[in-house]
Amino acid sequence: MDTRLTPREREQLYSLIREKLEPGGAELDDTTMVGELPGVDSVKLLSLVGAVxxxxxxxxxxxxxxxxxxxHDIEQLICDSRERYTARAS
Structure with a gap:
């Protein structure tokens, strides 16, 4: 199974991160340390996980x-969850 998000899914993920974590003008890429974005706390992370x-x-x-x-960790969690679902379904 593909362990990467499509470009459209990746943009959806980045949109959720911007919406839930409100990083301001911080640039987002695969290596962005989510917990170090301005204003991020455990409640915002919980909200992000729920939105994902x-x-x-x-x-x-x-x-x-x-x-x-x-x-990238969030992307990997999404892909891992999909793989577990596929394995259970087959």
């Missing part, structure tokens, strides 16, 4: 929160 679950129709769970360090 709804937006991408995946189940990340609360255990995903400490795993979120970079934007």
């Amino acid at each position: 679950e709804l937006g991408f129709r995946v189940n990340l769970g609360f255990e995903a929160i400490p795993q979120v360090r970079t934007v």
Whole structure:
């Protein structure tokens, strides 16, 4: 299974990050340290994880929160969740 988001999905992820974490003018890329964006706290991270679950129709769970360090980590969590679902479905 493909472990990368499509360009459209990646833009959706970046949009959710901008909406939930309000990083101001901070640039976002795969290596952006999410927890170091201005004003980010645990409540905002929880809100982001919930929005990602709804937006991408995946189940990340609360255990995903400490795993979120970079934007790439979030992408990987989405892909891992999809792989687990595919494995269970087959």
